[in-house]
Amino acid sequence: MSNKINYYTERLSNIKSRGLFKNPEKIYQNKELDFDFLKSRLSNSGNSIIHKKENNLNSLKNSYIIKNPYILIDKKEKQCENIAREIKYKSETLIKDKEIQLNKIKESYSIKNPYNLIDKKEKQCENIALEIKYKSETLIKDKEIQLNKIKESYSIKNPNHIINLKSQKFIENFNKLEILNPLSTLKRGYTLVKVDGHYISKSKNLKKGDKIEVEFSDGTINTEVLNKHKNQID
Structure with a gap:
């Protein structure tokens, strides 16, 4: 409890030591000066705006258009008259051009002699x-x-004769395919060697201990490479 009393006592002392309590008259005088300065600025700004608006109003009163409104009306009337004359001239010119075109069509050979045009078209169709x-x-x-x-x-x-030639050509192609057929090679005593499903054409692709599959014309055998002998011809 004594701690709270000491705390609030200290805060009250701090508040009393401020300038507001020591010199209230001085603070009031400062605020009064600030108010007078603001009032003066507002007055000067308002007078300046009023003076500017009065000048604008006087300029407008003394303008040529306000003093002579009928001159502005006359000017607008002349502009309207000029526009009307221009519209009339252009419309008359357009009408004349269309009349000339219409007369040319009326005087054309095709209109005066329609049967000649029909005869011409008939001749074109006949041709x-x-x-x-x-x-x-x-x-x-x-x-x-x-x-x-x-x-x-x-x-x-x-x-x-054509059938015989085609048959002969077919037999020749068949014989060529038969020569290339690997089964025909097997029938002549040759064999095919595979390792892991891949055909082997050279001994250098094999090594001792490889499990190989040898394919004959009538079946296959599985065997193992025991030794390798290099061909002297190679």
Whole structure:
């Protein structure tokens, strides 16, 4: 309890020692000076704004447009008259151009002589029809000539000869494939050697102790490499 009393006593002493309690009159005088200064600034700023607005108002009152409003109206009327004259001139020019175009169409040969135009188109159609007929007849003749050549060709008249040539060619190709067939090689006494499913073509790819599979024409055997002998021809 005594600690709290000492704490609040110390705080009260600190507050009393501040300038607000020692010189309240001086603080009031400072605030009064600040208020007077702010009041003076506001007054000067307001007077400046009022003076500026009065000058703007006087300038507007003395302007040429305010003193002579009818001159502005006359100016606008002249502008409207000029626009109206321009619109009238352009519309009349456009109408004249369209009338000239219409008269040209009315005076054109096609309008005055429609039957001549129809005759011209009929002749064009007849020419196109004749051209189509000529080209189609020419195409038919060409195809007939080609067909006759095919009918008279040696292959059509002698189909067995063509079949024999194709058969002979087939047999030749079959014999070539038969020579390349590994089974034919096995039948001639040769064998195929595999290690782990891979074919081996040279002994240097094998080593002592390898398990190998030897394939004959009639079956396979599994064996092991015991020794290696280098071919003297190599």
